[in-house]
Amino acid sequence: MAQNGTNNQARLEKLYEIIRGKRKILIVTHNHPDPDALAAAFALKYLLQTKWKVASIIAASGVVGRAENRAMIRHLKIDLRALSEINLNNFSVIALVDTQPGAGNNSLPRSVIPDIVIDHHVPIRARTRLAQYYDIRTDYGSTSTILAEYLRDAGITEVDRRVATALLYGVRSDTRDLGRGVSEKDINACMYFYDRVLFRLLSQIEHPEVPRDYLSMLERAISSARLYKDVVILDLGRVEHLEIIAEMADLIVRTEGVKWVLSAGEFVGDVYFSLRTKKRRGSADRIAQQMVAGLGTGGGHEMLAGGKVSAGGMPHHSPEELTEILAARFLKAVKRRDSRAENLLAYSRGAAAPGKPEAGETPVEEKKQGS
Ligand SMILES: [Mn+2]
Missing domain, CATH: 3.10.310.40 (Diaminopimelate Epimerase; Chain A, domain 1)
Known part of the structure; x- marks a missing residue:
């Protein structure tokens, strides 16, 4: 399938066909969700609500343990529910983000084929292709990037500041600050809503107090x-x-x-x-x-x-x-x-393997010339 962003319009129309007239959508992400998973789910919820006035709830299994991720949920007020407490029968549409059916890291029962799958992981799972709508971009550094493009192409310019903050953190977190497995699309996505990002809040999320142990x-x-x-x-x-x-x-x-x-x-x-x-x-x-x-x-x-x-x-x-x-x-x-x-x-204390220079060692000549 085409992987470029230019056909996001067509994708949004397809997405709308699936959710139009629906009362409530369930957005499921992977177990023990990370910042990209949380941001992508949060942004999809926002898109559905803002663009099409369709309500949704976000659910996942497992626990969020890492201090940064807990801070993200708290500061951005992401309403994350336990999937085990959700009755799937109450939802006519189920979306899966930052994971795929059969990936092994989400708790959607095997018998449930999600209607919507949005992800960036390799491999593309066979059961993903059974979904009515799927958008898997394995060349993207984060699922947040895909959602940022959706929001941009949906014409939502004054995007909610908490959503903008979540997306920037999602992209940065999955790409180690835009340095690992990153594509041009990821870098561009960070720009769309840059002026909407709550930077002081983001700093609090990225540098939280850690537990004593x-x-x-x-x-x-x-x-x-x-x-x-x-x-x-x-x-x-x-x-x-x-x-x-x-x-x-x-x-x-x-x-x-x-x-x-x-x-x-x-x-x-x-x-x-x-x-x-x-x-x-x-x-x-x-x-x-x-x-x-x-x-x-x-x-x-x-x-x-x-x-x-x-x-x-x-x-x-x-x-x-x-x-x-x-x-x-x-x-x-x-x-x-x-x-x-x-x-x-x-090794770290300097007992380097034979023939290897000591970690951090600098030749003497260079040291002399240095300031
Ligand atoms: Mn991800």
Whole structure:
């Protein structure tokens, strides 16, 4: 299907055909929603209400644990409901955003084919094509970008300031401040409503107070890290909230000399993981799918990906065994199976592998010339 923004008008008309005359729409996003998921759902709700006077509610499963995401919901007053408390029969139209049917990261029952699917993840799921309306743009850095284009092309210029703020945060959060897996469309989307963004509020969202146990959580995560040449594996064990797995992957991949990070942890009996790489064409999405083959679901983008495998499947594996399988498959995929494991903290303290310069080392000559 065409992926450019120029046919957004036609898309909006198609969207209207589906929702016209409907009383209430259910917007579902992925479990443990992140800023892009929340912003996309929030913007779709706003679009439906403002453009077509159709009410909707936003629902997801799981918990929002990360301090930034909680702050986003609180400050922007996003009314997020628990999907488990929703009677799906009360809704004649169901929309799925930032996820797809069969992606494994949303809790829409398998028997329910959503009417609307808007997402940017690879792969495009077979069941997505059963939806009346789907718009999957795998070359986009965020689903928020798609919604920003919809709002622009719907002619809504004075967009609600909380919606504008949410969208900017959604785009920035999924693209690591417009630097990772970003397209020109994502950058443009940030401009549409820039003068509507509540920047002081956005700053409060991005720099919230963190819970007291946050630092001990960081310590535990970092001390578990193993380095295989330039690849890091973090086994976080049981985690209190899911987002810490991705958050740690984002933090550790910034380490000098590190090219790949696999961060894995157990949450309510399942093993979740995040992959990050510095390589622009890292095929993280493909590797994630290889890792979960026969065990679960995975996907994402070139530089970041993730997935979930369930304990208690057949054959039966404990969470520890699943984590080991994932780590082994990952090391094989990035060709580090034969590398010796080091402690990341030892590396960080300067015990660099032979032949490698010390982290942060600068040749003496350069230092002399420097100011
Ligand atoms: Mn997203």
